[in-house]
Amino acid sequence: MLESVFTYAAPGLKFGRGASDEIGWDVQQLCRGEARRVLLVTDPGVAATGQPDRVADGIRSRGLEVVVFARSRVEPTDASLEEAIAFARDAGPFDAVVAVGGGSSIDTAKAVDLLLTNEGGLMDYVNAPVGGGRTPERPLLPLVAVPTTTGTGAESTTICVLDVLALKVKTGISHARLRPTLAVVDPDLTMTQPAMVTASAGMDILCHALESWTARWFADFDAKQPEQRVPYCGANPIADMWAEKSLSLLAGSFRRAVHDGSDAEAREQMALAATFAGLGFGNAGVHVPHACAYPIAGRVRDYRPAGYPDDEPIVPHGMAVVMTAPAAFAFLHDAAPERHRRAAELLGGTGEPLPTVLRRLMRDVGLPSGLAELGFGAGDVDDLVEGALKQQRLLATAPVDVTEDDLATVFRGSLEHW
Amino acid sequence: MLESVFTYAAPGLKFGRGASDEIGWDVQQLCRGEARRVLLVTDPGVAATGQPDRVADGIRSRGLEVVVFARSRVEPTDASLEEAIAFARDAGPFDAVVAVGGGSSIDTAKAVDLLLTNEGGLMDYVNAPVGGGRTPERPLLPLVAVPTTTGTGAESTTICVLDVLALKVKTGISHARLRPTLAVVDPDLTMTQPAMVTASAGMDILCHALESWTARWFADFDAKQPEQRVPYCGANPIADMWAEKSLSLLAGSFRRAVHDGSDAEAREQMALAATFAGLGFGNAGVHVPHACAYPIAGRVRDYRPAGYPDDEPIVPHGMAVVMTAPAAFAFLHDAAPERHRRAAELLGGTGEPLPTVLRRLMRDVGLPSGLAELGFGAGDVDDLVEGALKQQRLLATAPVDVTEDDLATVFRGSLEHW
Incomplete structure (x- = not known):
């Protein structure tokens, strides 16, 4: 018997020049006004443009504390994700995660958010047979994805792609819970x-x-x-x-x-x-x-x-x-x-x-x-x-x-x- | 200065013939597996088709208790919404709300869900100046909207329309929190x-x-x-x-x-x-x-x-x-x-x-x-x-x-x- 049903889901979207100025307010909306600490994930190249600092300052202006992790790897590996997760666990707790960058920063933020909220280790959740293929049982923290490249669509997707170094294989973690809560697409950031x-x-x-x-x-x-x-x-x-x-x-x-x-x-x-x-x-x-x-x-x-x-x-x-x-x-x-x-x-x-x-x-x-x-x-x-x-x-x-x-x-x- | 930003949000969607057979599973997903009691809201005309009973039985087959409120009014009034709210408060608590019907049943479910989860009375939330224009502070219970007419789009919108009888005026309650969590659109229900x-x-x-x-x-x-x-x-x-x-x-x-x-x-x-x-x-x-x-x-x-x-x-x-x-x-x-x-x-x-x-x-x-x-x-x-x-x-x-x-x-x- 053939399928008759399809499903569709999407993050909320805020699109347009200047959209990235309002993220502090958006985070508070997603956290019911109770957010205090935000983890901002980016990579060194994007950090050098000054855009993540500008976003962080905007969030701080709404009275929130922001901790920046600027060492996402372009093309994440299990090692680079583990480093980000360890940083976040050490610097936490957080009420929300904001990713500013290309697909690599956004995917790193997804993995960090997953492991801040769900038990076990990274490889437990990586797609089988490479990893354990475990299903995240608990909802993640609100994740706001702010793409600075026009390409990956990582702000809309449910997947985090990574290289598993020891096995020399590219694979991923895929689950509906990984989809960002809100995509903030500001064309000014892509210039x-x-x-x-x-x-x-x-x-x-x-x-x-x-x-x-x-x-x-x-x-x-x-x-x-x-x-x-x-x-x-x-x-x-x-x-x-x-x-x-x-x-x-x-x-x-x-x-x-x-x-x-x-x-x-x-x-x-x-x-x-x-x-x-x-x-x-x-x-x-x-x-x-x-x-x-x-x-x-x-x-x-x-x-x-x-x-x-x-x-x-x-x-x-x-x-x-x-x-x-x-x-x-x-x-x-x-x-x-x-x-x-x-x-x-x-x-x-x-x-x-x-x-x-x-x-x-x-x-x-x-x-x-x-x-x-x-x-x-x-x-x-x-x-x-x-x-x-x-x-x-x-x-x-x-x-x-x-x-x-x-x-x-x-x-x-x-x-x-x- | 003119606006440069637009926003977009949508419920999750499950579309296709047979989609309404799976609602018990969907409710459990939305409730992280912890749902026990579901309120199903419909109206007498739709109830007479037998479809709400079929949906209720499907939900029960997943081990959930379902209480049916089948007295939504076509073109809801403040009085009809108050009746539904009183019923739900009396028969609760609930973990989720499922609306099966046209826009009237879906809008009734929105109002019920709002008042099951937020303090105050119906008129506090009705748009000013007719009502108090109060903002819902707390998230609502997951709401699954199952339209049986092809028209209103109430399954996608953030508004509940009602007649305020004493003032002879049609108005509404409008807030992003009122948007259903999941729209289940099964063309078989519209036949x-x-x-x-x-x-x-x-x-x-x-x-x-x-x-x-x-x-x-x-x-x-x-x-x-x-x-x-x-x-x-x-x-x-x-x-x-x-x-x-x-x-x-x-x-x-x-x-x-x-x-x-x-x-x-x-x-x-x-x-x-x-x-x-x-x-x-x-x-x-x-x-x-x-x-x-x-x-x-x-x-x-x-x-x-x-x-x-x-x-x-x-x-x-x-x-x-x-x-x-x-x-x-x-x-x-x-x-x-x-x-x-x-x-x-x-x-x-x-x-x-x-x-x-x-x-x-x-x-x-x-x-x-x-x-x-x-x-x-x-x-x-x-x-x-x-x-x-x-x-x-x-x-x-x-x-x-x-x-x-x-x-x-x-x-x-x-x-x-x-």
């Missing part, structure tokens, strides 16, 4: 993103929208019992709407925001696109490009893009995701030709296939030309396929069954895009 | 709506979408302090999206659902349209047609439509709202010609002005031909205008300032639509 961060994070928006828009339809899954329902329930009428609108916004603003970071209107449209895509994929799910991104990011050798911390090699998340997108959408086309045609059109294409539209956009915003430029070769394909196959939770959201051979075709088709 | 209920409630959907789509743009209001923000913040990019999609859904299903109530696909599309419009207007607001509906419903003489309780005269809410819509949108056209053109197009029009598209739809679904058929004449216009002017909260959401003369023109243009 300082370097061009490559805007380009890479923007590709994350694009893939959130395209993957949720092309995900397996919710009613094509087997019927579930209520306790089996997950936040990511497949494409559905609501997620579709967010994805479509996000693609339209990207078509009008992505190139502009990358080429002129001071274009306030383009920044605002990108912030809206990121929020919309997050609200969509946060309920539908993502699939092939995201599954392929895990081993690409995890197996990086010495690639160091401009605009990111240069202390170690990194393939930024959005860049890792979009690298296989043209080949993945070529592979997935026949599952829903009309959707692929419509997506290309929403992105401003004029009749070309979706992969062509994607490659042109990647090139226009200055992304690397393919996996080869990131340091991968044909000899890495088997290894990358093995890594992608581990992301069964994501692959299950694809509109067709995805085999080892299919993934190899996708990776081989992603070495050189132009 | 029993009589044709006139489908037509009238459908017009409520239509006006929610059209009024939020044409409301004053959020950034055209004066800038607010955080404590001044209200759930209804004017048209904005998110509310726009819900409104547009709702209009498209109505274009494809409204006539079908009225003319063949057993058309399951049309019922599902109408349920989706109602949900979408509720999620939109629940954040943007409504204006002229809703303001005019209050005195139309309040001053009814002897109109008794098919499909509604026949113990007293009634102008159903959606019918009252749409009666002035063609004239109101003719009056408002020049404030945003492009939006009016687009709305007419989304509703399936082929170039005609929006009022023409509206009148045709009203006629096609069997609505009365105007205020005259409801028993009003030109001599009632002054009285109706006086009543509409009292709805300043709604009129402030209109895209232009609305004068006494403007309202008189709207009412006079609504006596006979064909």
Whole structure:
């Protein structure tokens, strides 16, 4: 018997220039006026912009004490999360958590909030089989997520992504309780993103929208019992709407925001696109490009893009995701030709296939030309396929069954895009 | 200085055929597994369909005790709400409230939940100047709203509408805490709506979408302090999206659902349209047609439509709202010609002005031909205008300032639509 029900949930949202000035008031509302101490989580790069201090001062002006943890790691690991948790346990108790930064700061805040409120250790809650897959039994502290990059949608989602260092695997913690209580999206905070961060994070928006828009339809899954329902329930009428609108916004603003970071209107449209895509994929799910991104990011050798911390090699998340997108959408086309045609059109294409539209956009915003430029070769394909196959939770959201051979075709088709 | 920020909030949503079978599980999730006793609020007409009993049995099958209050009044009054509150206080304590019915049952449940959890009396919380305008200080019990009509959007909104009998005025209680925690929209529950209920409630959907789509743009209001923000913040990019999609859904299903109530696909599309419009207007607001509906419903003489309780005269809410819509949108056209053109197009029009598209739809679904058929004449216009002017909260959401003369023109243009 097939499924007939879909679910939808979202954080409260405050959107617009200046929205981040009011967070002290918002925290008090969420805490029924009883908040005294707030933990603010950010990362060193974002802290250097001065924005987290400004947010902290605004919260203090409402009579609250703020403790700042500014050592979130870009691409969190179990070790970096443990450090944040230990800091918070030591500096607590807190009444609320505020995250200011990209997906890494927001995800770090989710893990900290989880372990401040629920018993056990971090690995207990990490998705099985890597971790214990434990369900958080108690509600978390109110979490206000304030994104400073326009990409991850972490402010809307129920997942915290991390690398487990000893196992060299990227995995996550996923539960409805991890969804932030309130997303405060202030386009003014995104103006300082370097061009490559805007380009890479923007590709994350694009893939959130395209993957949720092309995900397996919710009613094509087997019927579930209520306790089996997950936040990511497949494409559905609501997620579709967010994805479509996000693609339209990207078509009008992505190139502009990358080429002129001071274009306030383009920044605002990108912030809206990121929020919309997050609200969509946060309920539908993502699939092939995201599954392929895990081993690409995890197996990086010495690639160091401009605009990111240069202390170690990194393939930024959005860049890792979009690298296989043209080949993945070529592979997935026949599952829903009309959707692929419509997506290309929403992105401003004029009749070309979706992969062509994607490659042109990647090139226009200055992304690397393919996996080869990131340091991968044909000899890495088997290894990358093995890594992608581990992301069964994501692959299950694809509109067709995805085999080892299919993934190899996708990776081989992603070495050189132009 | 003008506003730059908009806010958005929504209940969790479970949508689809069979969704109402799982409410016992949902209640336990919302109560962290600690729920024991649930109050189910419904009205006699809906109770007669057997659906509330079925929902109650489903909840009981999860080990919960359910007490049913089946005496909600269609169009609640202060007296009917007081009766429900007294019942609930007497039969409590409860861990959660479930409302099964139309907007009246859901609004009754909101008032009951408010007074089960917050001190004081009903009139303390009613909007000033009619009531005390008190702010609920404590969170309410989890409220699961299960609409059985496709119209009101009460499952998404922060307002409870009531008639204050002694003052002969329709007013409300409005606060973010009144928004249901979870909306369970099961199209199977809407199949029993009589044709006139489908037509009238459908017009409520239509006006929610059209009024939020044409409301004053959020950034055209004066800038607010955080404590001044209200759930209804004017048209904005998110509310726009819900409104547009709702209009498209109505274009494809409204006539079908009225003319063949057993058309399951049309019922599902109408349920989706109602949900979408509720999620939109629940954040943007409504204006002229809703303001005019209050005195139309309040001053009814002897109109008794098919499909509604026949113990007293009634102008159903959606019918009252749409009666002035063609004239109101003719009056408002020049404030945003492009939006009016687009709305007419989304509703399936082929170039005609929006009022023409509206009148045709009203006629096609069997609505009365105007205020005259409801028993009003030109001599009632002054009285109706006086009543509409009292709805300043709604009129402030209109895209232009609305004068006494403007309202008189709207009412006079609504006596006979064909």
